[in-house]
Amino acid sequence: MPDCVRNHHSQTKRFQFSSNSRLPTPSYLHKRILPNLKPENIKNVSLKLGSQHRSFSTAHRNAFNAGMNPDSPPMHRAYIALGSNVGERVEMIEKACKEMERAHIRVKRTSSLFETAPMYVLDQDPFMNGVCEVETSLGPLELLDTLQSIELALGRKKLIDKGPRSIDLDILLYDQDVFSHERLNVPHKLMLERDFVLRPLCQLIPHEQPPIPGQNRSYLSYLKSLPPPEPVPVATTHISPHLPPLRSTDPKRPTHIMAILNVTPDSFSDGGKYFSQDLPALTETVRSLIKAGATIIDIGGESTRPGSAPVGEAEELARVIPVIRHIRTCIPEANNIAISIDTYRAKVAEEACAAGADIINDVSAGTLDPEMLPTMARTGKAVILMHMRGTPSTMTKLTDYPNGIVQDVGTELRARVAAAEAAGIRRWRIILDPGLGFAKNMPHDLAILRDLQQFRSGVEGLECFPWLMGPSRKRFIGRLTGVEKASERTWGTAATVTASIAGGTDIVRVHDVKEMWQVAKVADAIYRV
Template sequence: MDAHQPPMHRAFIAFGSNVGDRIEMIEAACREMERASIRVKRTSSLFETAPMYVLDQDPFINGVCEVETSLSPMDLLDTLQSIEIGLGRKKLIDKGPRSIDLDILLYDQQIFSHERLSIPHQLMLERDFVLRPLSQLIPHERPPFPGHSTTYLAHLKSLAPPTPFPVATTPISPTFPAIHSTAPNRRTHIMAILNLTPDSFSDGGRHSAQDLDALTTTVRDMIHAGATIIDIGGESTRPGSQPVGEAEELRRVVPAIRHIRTAMPEAAGVAISIDTYRARVAEAAVAAGADIINDVSAGLLDPEMLPTAARTGATVILMHMRGNPATMTRLTDYPNGVVQDVGRELRARVAAAEAAGVRRWRIILDPGLGFAKNEPHDLALLRDLPQLRTGAVEGLEYFPWLMGPSRKRFVGRLTGVTKASDRTWGTAATVTASIAGGADIVRVHDVKEMWQVGRVADAIYRGVV
């Protein structure tokens, strides 16, 4: 370390908001910390929680971030309080409503006491809304009290479950409701596939950004059929496909996104996802109005993708794949079982996204059915999705999950239906299995039919009618 550089310290900051646009306030606080040279290294998920102590107030959004800073504890406190004031916080009632709250939980392993500040935070071990997100980041570490041998995760498990239970919250856009991946009564989102390609495995050549009238009709039909997300792709990633090039992909997708956002008021409440592994395409798509970056490679095929996703602030779908579309069918060895190995490889991509600056609450996961998988692998992932969601691999809890089984090759093999567009019935079974397993989004071609499947499956498995 440079002798002239101040030493760096690891700290954990809890944040919360229950006034105004709660998520935007928290993200603004993170940006302000970065501007103040407090580097946000990792974040927890966001949780919607009931108020504690003062009960007559709106629910909070809470979370925790790990930061790196050269500031002393008191200087860090002063900086955080300055950020709170700058973001409009007015403290009128102790533990009452607040636009933003930033509390220092830990600072290295130090015990620090001052009339304005105590580290570790004196109340954190009694607060589920602090321990739950903190346990995502450092589950097996221990509070720095003398003789203390209980981990943060063990402390969390010792608390009585709060009522109502905290709900993991993944924002999409200001005009689209957040995904609540742990809410038992949530609806499944139907993501409609809109391929603007001549060579996609199922619907290549059907749609084009050059015919805006036809595009309008297609998108309108998808929305009326029940789609809540439109996933737009300009390059096929089917097994063995060849890349088309960045310029051509941009030409295909950006005009379509811009048209939907500027000329289709009925699409105002629908999220747009850009299906691409190229950073420049993702950035241009978000600038044109896309809300979600759906990367089949989870950042592996373009090293600029994850930093770009972080810079745009868009929610990103990280899908599991090995190799590229030309090589992935040969990369299907899972020595520890497909669920364990896919989970561990996805966890590594989550870590890469966090290192690039993507907030954990901006990540959706996809196990990648049909990508570097054979039929038994696809079936195992459909069957065992609950294991991925609930802790078979530590570190994947609380994420939303997308499943994309529509018209896949394994459906054709099982049913004997060779024409992909005729695999509707088999796809219906896989969509039902996905919803039973806890999927938050299903990506489909046959929107009208799969909306009906989803509606009934939601009623059966989630009690949503």
């Protein structure tokens, strides 16, 4: 019996199959297996039809014995480096991800996108770099051919080695295989010396080890052993074509002011003030918010205060869509701000984005509508995933955090991030919100404000995300100050905004825009240095 070749860590193993094993067709062997074997190994493969013995990889054997279609190829996990420093860098990377999906290369997870200084050829613009985990049936060379065809289709022109490029797609890892060919080496030969590769890769598989014989170091260990890059790469989150990206790891980043614009009659502090039927009043209000310093306007058509009852989908649509459309088409000052839709309903989110919204802000992080996460992915917009338990009517009873508020909220948010990624939402489009006042009591809210930095750096899997804090006029402020009327809690809110900025928030969601812009301006000068 001939030897059976398994291309994994250069090991060769012999497998014997029973007479009732399901075997690959000749076309599958010729098209899928032989092209990916080293030339010196092809002679070891027996293709004698009718024999009870066949030679192919362990993955193929398991697939066929499990009863799969003989022509169904096994699936492989690969990691692809993403890079661009020409033109609209993020747009180009997102187009490449879509093209991979069209080519049946499933993008399962992505890293953040880091803005990095060029390496090797220094006289060129900064790059956006990231990594994605993909699932594919393609062999290594087939995958390489497909990625190169995507690069060409997107207009890549390679003029200088390691020079400027509109899109760059490199295979870093393919399963745990070592693959050597004149066109491709896996693992990528230079990946362990490149911060701009290891940094995003460590967001996905920090504790895994490269398939290099004789070593037992993790990717995170390799990253930590590199000299600190200068300048340090910055994680970026792209929220709107109207604004520069959030730079969540830049210590000098400014805090964004998100203005609350409720078009509901029953919001806890400003219900009934703004209605879609009164467009002149809406115009005046939006202009004043922008003048006061708002860079994002968050529009809500249903109250989510504790104990509130939901309105119907049709009513919510009737409240918010005319408002968004009017802001986008009739208020020139709004050309330089982002619009956020505050909703947990997928249809409202989708129609709001079609009307001009840039951000989907879901208090439930996709738990109240099963179509929300797929809708978020389909729109390609930035999303805010907030921590909440239950519904607005039940959340006040769901306040048990046995492992501590940071650990439990962090763990639950990490699960929502995983669900978002599984739905196709890119990590570089996600903003997190710990959900002050939602399934939290006053000690919980104060602990979050006190320990926000722990969410940012102390919960594995949540590093590099931007954070939104929404402390404005919250009930715990009234309890602490004795101010019962929510609209009069400005001073208490100012303290919470300062604490949020000290803890590292990127966005504060507020009612009193003029006052909180001033608070943020001073707090930024103190803490963002």
